[in-house]
Structure formats: structure tokens, C-alpha cells
Amino acid sequence: MRPILELRNLKMYYDTQAGQVKAADDVSFVLNEGESIGLVGESGCGKTSVSMSIMRLLPENARIISGNIFFDGRDVVKLSNDEMNKIRWAGIAMIFQAAMNSLNPVYRVGDQIIEAITAHEPNVTFEEARQRVASLYKLVGLDPERMDNYPHEYSGGMKQRAIIAMSLACNPKLIIADEPTTALDVIVQDTILRELEKIQRKLNMSMIYISHDIAVIAEVASRIAIMYAGKIVEMSDSVAIFKRPAHPYTVGLMSSFPSIRGEKKELVTIPGEPPNLLNAPDHCRFVPRCPFATDECWKAVPSYTEIESNHFVACFHPQNLKKRVSINA
Amino acid sequence: MMLKYIGNRILQIAILLVIYVAIVFFMLHAMPGGIKTLLISNPKLTPQAQEAIIRAFGLNQPLWLQFVDYMKNVFTLNLGISFSYYPTPVWNIIAERLPRTVLLFTVATLIAFFVGFASGKSLAWNRGKTTEYVSTVVGIITYTIFTPLLIFVMIWFFGSFLGIFPLNQFLNPDLWIHTRLNAQIVFLYILMTMVIIGAVMMVSYLMALRFSHKESTKKMIFYVSTAISIVFALFLWVVSPIGIYGADILWHMVLPVMTVTIISYAGNMLVMRDSMLETIKEDFITTARAKGLPDKVVRDKHAARTAMLPVVTNFVLSLGFVVSGGVITESLFSWPGMGMTLLDSTLAKDYPLAAGALIFTGIFVLIAHLVVDIVYAFLDPRIRY
Amino acid sequence: MMANNANMTVEPVEAKLESPISIRMKLMWRAFKENWKIFSQSKIGMIGLYIVVIFAVAGFIVYPILANTVWKTTSLNAMVSYNPVTGYDFLQNNPAPPSWAHLLGTDPLGRDVLAQLLYSTPREFMLGIVAALITVIIGTLIGTVAAYFGGTLDTFFMRLADIVLLFPFIPFLIVISGMMQVDLLTLALIIGLLSGFGGITIVLRSQGLIIKSRPFIESAKVSGASDAYIIVNHIIPNVMPLSFLYMMFNVTGAIFSEAVLSFFGLLNIKMSWGLMIYTADTAGYIIGSNIWNYWWLWLPSGASITLLCGAFYFIGRGLDEVVNPRLRKR
């Protein structure tokens, strides 16, 4: 197993008129070949910013302040846009949040996939590309004849599948799936995620899942990183996080979502408003909403502690939680 | 499906036209002071003479009867007889002036469209840069400047100060007195050349779409066939005896075209810029970038292609209004086209001619509306009829 | 960057509770403040606003003061009169270049150019604003009513708009003003009606349709509000910003149209910026070297038309960023 992607202390800030927004603050993680990781957090916590940093698709006012993103051994941060274009899709593909609008309405869906193929493999003829798209369609469970339709002639689920097919078009080593199923109904969500997982296993790709739904992620990702206010607050393999959440925020997150499988639990909402990333304070960012906060928490930013093997958490009081959750459970 | 839709639209357009003609007709007849007023200001006319003219124009009939007659005639393009050019039919006058206006303003509108499209595109793409800011402000200024003001300065600068371009008229009499050629014919030939080149471009584009899937091959087919047709047309013009006369007309067109372009490119530019800014924020643009497509491809193929829809509407509709001509431009550049006709007929109280010019513009605008619908169906697959 | 359209939606449920007027006022004030904040960030919009304010001050305050003080004719037999229409200056050859007596010189008939310029300013404002108000009132009413009721009414007004859109605007105005007597108010009325039944209806109708499909309209209906109540209290306030935006563009259009018509001497008015240029042009001062030798005959008025038209257009563009968040920078 060798690492395909490594983030080292990534800092990505937005410059706004109101001040600096720290969308990704000291984010680090390693992703190995064939492995999948889930980035979980509320909306606006910086997960999308991380994925956009990896793709280097940042808005004008966003800057990578420091840190490195190694993809396949090369630091993506230092690449020129042209070099980056070679990595995009061929190396890292992406499945977007809003599948509905991710396809250009004025071109045929098949052509949009072919466009990606020919952009990276100029030697592929049009017919070969079409055949590849056809097989991809079969792989994601679409009728290849629908290739020549326009996006508006697809249903939401079909569009999502088409996007998945598109992401696979250039055999990327890594796929970032940003909320791949949010817009779909629950049954379709499940099917698509399962298929995605299956394909990932089959093709031995690495995968980053991004979602606000920890339950969904836990089923498909082998590891999970919980993000809060631009920082990763807890990271471990899915089972560990799901069974033994250490960070108060993780606990809250899990209670926020009904689980399809697990026992019926009362839904607990996390009190307070999501944090404002503007002018981040010098202490634990979860403090205002944390029921377990002590004076200590208001004074410093907690560093990562490895509470069990490969289970990192940035909290001053992780132990207490574990007990409490287990009692409740 | 499409044909049925077009059929429906044409029917709708015919109804709209009837209403439009009715409005124009009754409005002009409701105005105080008509041909009678005109005649009476000539002290040498006897009452009998006035009577004779009124009879000749059918002004002694009841209004509704005049209207029914008029309506019948409009559909056969018989727009009545001009007062000031009596007894020339209005249609003849329009047919004489139309090619001048159509040529001048089609060329200017086309240039303005492409300049506006390209500059709007790059403005939106380079949002936030100083050049963007300056170009936008300059664009807004040329867009809102009082047209005569700009023309005065253009005439002064290019005509009087530099003395490069001819200022007045659409041809040079010193050249034309040696020929029996009618300028109208030359105008029609130039327009025909433009239409043929346009058709070649269209056909080659469709052929390119059909026969190739490679972007570069498509472009090649398109550009090569366009270039061949232009070179061929130029060759024909150069060897033909009327070539020099065509060139003379084009040379006289330079300054007015430049002016109209300056006035109207900004409208297209600003629409394109806004539309483009909205499009850039669409998710499919992010997708296109993520696919690793070169910047230029993302901008042109994805953003501009989708953003161009409102600009195309703008463009086609303004082509419809080409017929009415720029009254100001035509009058200040001595270009006797439809705009001048409208102004002169108004000042001369020539109702039939003014009404004819208005109605003709209406017909063109209606056709433009139809064209917009069809073009939209081509450009935007979401629209199906 | 995330606030989508929040400024446009006045929360209807709150408005329905007690003392609706004061709450409405408060909400409107709040919406205004928010919108102002966005607007004031638009450089172009603010430049436009400054220009408009300068013209307004010049026309509505400075002119009356000057006309009643330094420009007031004291004697019945004075040699100089600053009346913008019947003024004269017997002490010099006219047109005369700017001097202390005439800061912007005199026109070919000896009338003070600055007086003409200032005298015309409020009239241009009134013309633009009256025309735009008529347009916007008609457009908003018809647009919202057509959107709300749909059906035959909708079809009728949309077809009507189609017909009005057929009219080549300037040529049409030229024909009308050539054939009947058109003064400023009539012109404002004609422009207002023409543009009111035209394109703006279509735009406001589609905006109305969007708002009609919002849930609060349904809830208002369920709670038993009458159609008129819903249109007046829910739909119109929500299309208002867009109406206001179009109003600015219409002011530009009206002032420009007046200038063009006056430039051809087609209007029955005593003085206007367009007429000033017309006077200079027909008298032969806008040709060859005269253009710069007699710049004061056309430049102040021409620049004023351009500036005021541009200013309202600038404001419109600034407002566009308020109404259409996607145009904003971030």
C-alpha cells in the first residue's frame, strides 16, 4: 500500500470584505491506494474547500496559504494550471454535489464524457471513446442508448449515474465524491452508493467521500475524518468512529441523523449555530456549542491525541464522552 | 413537430400584424393636420385643385372604408401611394431605400455582435482586473452617450481633422457618372454576396458537425470553406466590371459602420458580460474545469456557448430593427435609407410613406421574432416544441 | 456570498400577525438597509447616484436661487436677460464665449447657456421620472396580475406586449411627434405607456410567476387571503426591486428619447438639452472648426444628456447587483 494522496497542514483561506475566512485550517491526512476516506461535517465546515483545494479549482478570492498536497508524489500546490489540467480527471476525478447542474445543458451527455476522454487521451478515436462510454454506462447501470440524450432528458438518478460514469472515464486513481447523493431520494441514494463502492473495489481506486451524513459515509468509507470549522477534529477507521466517537461534535453529528440500521435513538440536535469561520479564535472552535467545555477549552486549540490505534481526536475531554455514550447506548 | 410550431407561429404573427397595421393606420389618421393642411399652405392652389388631389388620394371616403382597403393592400405589399413622392407607390420608395439601410446596418450589427460577444466574454472571464473595469466603463459610456454627440466628433475627427473617410453620401458621383449602372443593383449584389457567404458558412458548419467529431477537424472544415467562399467572392468582384463600384460603396460605408458599431457593441457586450458572469457560477463550468479542459475550451465551448443565448436574442431582434435604420446615423451621414425616409415622411406629413415604413419595420421585427424562436431551438436543446 | 435573495423576500407570516403596518415598515426599512449596503458597494451605482444628486441640486435648488437673485431682470428695459427661453444680451455679439457675465456663454439668439442648462434640468428629471413611473406602475400591475391569474388575461397581456415590442421605439416616437403636438408631459405619457405595456410586463410577469410558486403564497391562500390582498401584499413587494431596477433604465430611455426628438426639432417644448443642440446644429455651429470654436453650444448640453442618462443607467447597474446576486463579485 502506498499513499496516493497526502495533505500536509493545508491552509486555505478566503479573502472577503469582512475579513479572512479560514475554510481549511491545518488539514492533514493520508490516503492510500485503493483506500477510501470520508470527510464529514456540517455544511460550511470546509469539506468542499478541501476537495476544491485538491482539484485546485478555487474561486478568485481563495488562496492556499501554506501546506502541501501530494498526489502520486507530486505537490499539487506547486503545479501550474496547465500541468494541473493533466492531473484533473486523468488522475483525480470528481463527482459533484449538484449532479442536476453539473452537466452542461446544451451538449449531449455522451459527448460531454467523450470530451473528457479526448482531452486527456488525444489518440483515442471518436468511435473508441463512444465504446468506452457505452461500457461505462453499462457499468453504472445506464442504457448506453441514452448517450445521445441531453441532460434535461435524464432523471435525477440517471444524471448522477452519468456523472459517475463520467468520473470513471479516464481511469482516475482517485475520485472525490462530493455529496454524491444528496439530491436523490433515499432508496436511490443507497443503490448508487453501493454501486459506487462496488466499482471502487473492482477498479481498486482511491476515493474521498464528502458528506454531512456520517451514517451514509460509514457504510462506504473505510476511514472517516470529521471536520469542524475548517479543522479535522477526529479521524479513524469508520467502525471505530461509529462505535466509539470521541469528539463531542462527532457524537452530536451521529445523533443528528437517523440510522437506517442501528437501534432507534432519540434525535439529539447540536445546540447553537454553526461556527462562523470568519476571524477564527485561538481556542477550540467547538467550545460555544460544547456541553463539556471547561476553562481549559477556552484557552487553547487542542492538539491531536491518539486515543486508540489510528484514532486521532482534537479534544481536551475525549475520555469522558466515550463513557457517557456507551452508557446511553 | 417543429413545422407545426412554425406554422402556429406564422399564424400568430399574421394576427399580430393585422392588429399592428390597424394601430398604425388609425393612429396616423387620428392626427391633426393632414394632406389638406399641406396643400392649403400653398397660396396658389385653387379650391378645385385641392379637391382634385384629395380625390386622387381617396381621402374623401369614409375612414373605415379606407382602412379595409388599406388592410387588403398591405398583404399584397401595396402600401399605397406616397404624398410627397406622388404618384410613386410607397413600396417602390421602400424598395429603393431598403438595400442601403439593410447593408449598412446589417454589417454594423454583425460587427457589433461579434465585438460585443467577444469583449463581453473576455470581460466576464477577467472579472476584477483593471482592464475589465475600464472596458466596462468605456462600454457604458459609448452605450449611453448621446448619439449625435458621438457622430459629430466622429465626423469632425475622421472627416474634417484627419480627412480620411468620405463623410457624406454613399457613393462618389465623379466615379459613377461614367456608368449607367444603378446603385441599387450594386447594393443588392453586395447583399447577395453576403447572404451566399453566410449560407456557405452555415452549410459548412452543419457539414462539419455531421462528418467529424474532432474539434480541430470541424474548425478546419468551417474555416477553410468560409475562406474559400470569401476569396472566391472577392475574386468575382475584382474581375467583374462593377467591382470598383461595390468598393466605392463599401468605402463610403466605413465611417457610418464604425459609428454604429461603437454605439451598439456595448449593448451586446454588457448583456454578454452579465450572462457570462451568471453562467460562470454554474456547476457545469466547475465540472468542465475539473475535467481538465484547457481554460479556453471552458470559456468558449462551455461558458460562452451557454451564455450567448440572451445575446443572440438581442442580436436577432436588433437585426429586425435594422429595417427602421438609425434615424440619427442616416441623417447625419447623409445615408438616405429607411430611417431618413421615416423622418422625412414625418416632416412632410406623408402618412402613407410613414405608415409604410413603420409597417415594414413591423413585418421585419415579426420575422425576427420567429427567427429567434427557431434559433433558440437550435441553440438550446432544452427548448422543444 | 451565501445570502441568496434574502433581501427580496419579505417574510409574509410575520407580516400577517398583529400591527402589520409597523412590522411591514420595519421590514421594509431593514430590507432597504440591507439593499443599500449591497448597492453602496457597487462603485458604478454610487457614481451614478452622485451624478444624479448633483444634477438634482443644480436643477431644483441652484437654478431657482440664481433665477431669483443674480439672474433676475431688475429693469424693464434691461440690456441683458437671463431668461432661458426669451433671454438676450444686447451688449455683445451672440453666440459669445464663456465670460463672467455668462459662465457658459450665450447661444446664437443671445440666451445664457448655463441658464438654459439649469432650467432644463428639472424638466428632464420630471420627464424621466414620470415616464418611468407610468411604465413601472403599468408593468408591475399587469405583470403581477397576469402572473397571478394566468389564463386568458395572461395571454391577452402577453400578446399585447408582443405587439408593443414590435414598435420600433424611436421611429415610432418620431412619427407621433411629427404628426401631433407633443409636449414634455405628453411625451412622458407616450413613453410610459409604450414601455409599460411592452417588455417590462414580460420580465415582471416571469418574476411574478417565480414568486407565485413560493410556498408563502399557498399558505396565504389557505389562510383565506383575497386575491387582491395577495397581489398587493405578497407579490408586488417581491417584484418591487426588479421594478425599481427597470425604472432606472426607463428614466435613461425617456431622457434619451426626448433628446433625440428635440434634436430633430419635433417636440413642442420651449427649452431642453436636446433643443439646445438642435439650435446649435441648425444654426450651423456643429461643423468643421466651429465644433471646437463654439464648443459651449453643444458640449454642456450634450454632456448633460450623456451624464444624466449614464447616471441613471449606472444606478440601474448597481441595483442589478442587488436584485441579481449572481452578478455580485462574491
Added chain:
Amino acid sequence: MKRFLVLVLVGIVVVGILAFAGGTANYALLSDVTSLNIWSMLGPNATAWNFYPTLGKYGTLYGMSDLTYQVVPSLADGFWSPLEKVTEGGTTMYVTTVKLLKGVTWSDGTPFTADDVVFSYEVPFKLQMPGNWMSNLPPDLFVKVVKVDDYTVKFYITHPSGNFIYSVLMSVIVQKKFWDPVYQEALKQKDPAQYMMSYDKNLLSEPSIGAFTVSQWQKGAYLLDKAIPNYTFKGQQEIEYANGAIQYVIPSLNQNNTYYGTPEGTVNNKFVTGPYVDSIIYRIYQNQTAAVSALLKSEVDYILNPNGLQKGFIQQLQTNPNVKIVSNPSLGFQYIAFNMRRYPMNNKAFRVAIAYLIDRDLLANKILGGNTNPLSSLVPPGNKFWYDPDLKAYGEGMTTIERYQVAIKTLKDAGFSWLIEPKIQNGQLVQRGQGLIGPDGKLVKQITMMAPSAGYDPIRSTTALWVEKWANDIGIPLYADLTSFNNIVDAVFNQNFNFDMYILGWGITIYPDYIYEFFSSDQNVPGGFNAPGYNNPDFEKVAKAFLDATDMNVARQYAFKAEEYLNADVPYIVLYAPQVIEGYRADKISFAYTQCLDGIQSGYSGYGEPTYVQVIQ
């Protein structure tokens, strides 16, 4: 209309006398020609622009001399014989014989004969052609023309009238050979007149009897007039003596005639007919600015414009030393009319008071900056024969205050009074009058004076506002209503004289028959020309006598008398004769004369000047 035909040529060619300069003259037209068809041109399409390049193709039997405007034979050989009374079929008529010049040819070589004359009178009269045809051949005057032999015709009219000379005998002659087939075809149509007027085939090949013919018409761009090589009158000498005699020498026809006296004493003018140029290009420009720029750039040599050039253009042209500016009074006048059907305009003293108030010189020279000529009579001084130098304007030479004083006195004497009387002290108006009370003891209500708005005519609108000020100063409640030209015409002529006062203008003719038409009782009907509603039997008697006189010296005395009545009764106040200021390239062309009534362009519409113009090599 006739004024456009005034200066028609008479002459003989002395081949060899004239050294032909040749070359091409370039003129600017400010509007396109609307038709080349003479029937239409003298019918509904009577515009100055049409006449400039085309009228010279045609001839008339009689015309007027250059500069002196005396009636002289043109295609006729000597004057008409005295009118004789005849009775035919129970109707009494007057008949006269006119001899035609022998040896005159059309440009296609066809000789000019009595057939052409009969045809040219018969067709428009029988087909009732509108416009100038109708006014040249009025049905209540003209009866018929009969051919006696190839060079003699007889004219039949209903009664003696000056118009017989100025209208009938000056009607246009066309070639029968060219038009007869068209006429025969027209007679088969439902509306023959319309057929004739809309005929537009091979008009460029229609033969010319004049010095030029239109050889090319590029619509919207230019017309090309080519000189006729075999022009009969080439080399004709027109010699004007100080004693009033005019001598015509036509070498090609061996003619030498003198009219109005004996050819002796000082020679005032001598003109030798050309043409001196090969061709004239009439270039069409859509506005004055374009035409003036063309003149500055020497694209054209002269601008044809019936209204002349405005002040600014003159200033621009003066910057070019090669451009010569000439200024002439126009043939026309602008006036204030009173509605004498209404109170108080029906009060003579009231009208006189207003007349006293109006200081034309101040208006014209100081306020309007010399753009117009003060004029107080219906006939301008430039119309030398018909002008009455003894007629005096009200308040001539008075200052504004003196005018106030005499106007106030006039009103007081007639029984007017004021609520607040206007007061004048030390040559200053110290108290404006207010509340004018009529002789009947009632307050005079507001009087509206309509005038064209500033956009249409700044001169008249400015005048109206000044008249308003002056009237208001002495308490006359006059209100200047600046409105569109059409509205005034509509109110005055279409709505049964619905006005108090108005300002408009007339274009006039050399023969002042308008003196009768503007004020006669038979024009005092809705739509008639007598807008003031003037009704004075004494005036009518002399005016009628003036019209009927065929001896112009007699006619003149009656005309002077009629004008005196009008001057006393003030139905009109004549204000100005607009100035016609023109410019031409003195380095490129030269004219025979530049000082004449209505400017150089008047010679063009009458086709005098084109035969004299020379291109400087």
C-alpha cells in the same frame, strides 16, 4: 409657382462668339428629386429640389427678364396681340394671338411648333391636372388654345386679367412628339391624369428645349445634367438699359428685339447665354451640415437651398477664403394676422396699437442677430416694379418707449382704459399696465397669439415672446402660444378660423396677386386665404381692378392703392423678409449675378443662372 419660371431664356446663338470654358459644375441639393415627370413635378410634386435640376428642360411662351422681372417673350415672337371680345356659341370670351419663334428646335432636332403649344395647354386642362397646372390654367379664366398655323396660336379666356399674363402665358411647354403616345394611352385609363403623372419610362430621353437635360439620376445620390450642344438660344444677348428698355439679340435666329423702350443710354446689365459648362452634377446631401462640409472640401461649388444658410454655417464658410458669401432678401414675408371676427381684434385702434409696439429693427438686428430683414409691406423692395416706396410703417424710427407712448395714446383715443394705467417717466416704463378695459367698459379677456415653437423656427417664436412682452407692458393681455406649425395651420384654415392672432409666413410671387387673395371677401370662407376676415368694399374694388388690368402700369397703380387700404386697416402686420444667405466657391465657378431677390438659387429654379455659370479653369 411662376416665380420658378420667371427667368426663361430668350436668345440667339452666335457660334464663335462664345469661347466655351467647359468643365463640370457641382451643386449640392438638400433633398432628393422625387420625380422627373413634368406632369407630376408641376402637380403634387412641386418642390424646389425637383425644379432646380429639371425645369430647365422645358420652355414657356413668355418669361421675366433677369434682375428686373419684366415680362418678356421667350418662345413667343413678340408680345401678344391686344385682347378682343368675341362671342362663340352664346358665351362671351376674349381672344388674343401669339406668334411663335421660328427655327427653335428640341434637342432631338424636332422643330418647335404650335402643335407643342396646343398640346401643352390642352392636356393638363382637359385632364384637370392638380397643383401648378390648375393654378396656371384656372378653369374660371382659361378656355382654350387654337392653332392658326404652325407658328401662330390663339388664346381664349373668359375675362381680362393680369393672371392671363403671369399664369396662362407662362405655363410650361412640353414636346408633343414625346408625350402624345403617352397621352393617347392615358385616355384609355380610368384616371388619365394619374397615368400621365405616374409615367416614368425613358424620361431621361425626353427631348429638351432648354440648355440642359437630365442625363442620369442615381436615386439618393446625384443627378447629372448635360449641356445641349444644339441649344437654340446659345449666345443670346440680354441687354438691360438704365431707361428700362431690354434688348434681346438671338444670333442663331437672326432676331434683334427691344422691349419697354429704346435701346439707348447706359447699359445696366448685359448677359450672354451659355451654357458655358459641359455638365452640372447635383449631389444630394441629407442635411445642411453635410452640404456645407462638402462646400468647404470643394466637393461641391455651390449649395442650392431656398432658405439659404444659417449664421453658424456662414461663420464656418468665412474661414475659407475661396468661399464667397452673398446675402439677399427672400421673396416672402412673415406676418402677424388678427382675427377681425373677434373682439378686440375687430377694433382698428387695437390693431394699430399692436402695430406701433412692434419694433422690427430691434428684433431683426439686435435680438435675432441680423438673420432676417425687417419688412413692413406686402411687396418687398427687391420686387422693384411692384414695390411702393411711399408706404410707411407704423412707428418708423421710434424707440421702444416712444412706441409705448403712441400705442397707449392710440388705445386711449379709441376709448380703451386700464385698471392700472401704464406709466412712463423719464423715458422709463415705471408701471406696467394691467386690466385693459375696452370701449364697451368690459375687461378685455386673454388674447392668444399662436406662433411656431422654437424647434420649428426660433425667429418667429422669439418674436412672439417679444410681442407678448411689449403688449403685456402696456397692459394688453396677450399670450404667446408656441405650438406646432401644423396646429396653427389646422386652427386657422381647417377649423373655421379658430384663432385670435397668429404668426406665420407666406412664400410669394413677383406678380402680387396675393394682395387680392389674402384679403378678398370671396376668400373669407372656411379654408379660404382671408384668415383675418378682412372685409372692405373699397379695397375690394381697387384690388379687383388691379387683378383685371392687363396693362401692368395700370395694374401697379391699383395695387399701390389696395396696399394703402391694407396699411391703414392692419389685418396683417408684416414683420420680416427672411434673409437668404448663400455661399459658393469663387475659385471654382462664377455667376452672372449674385445680387437678386431670393438669392442666387432663384435664378436656378427659373433656369437663368445655369446658362451663365462658368467653371474657372
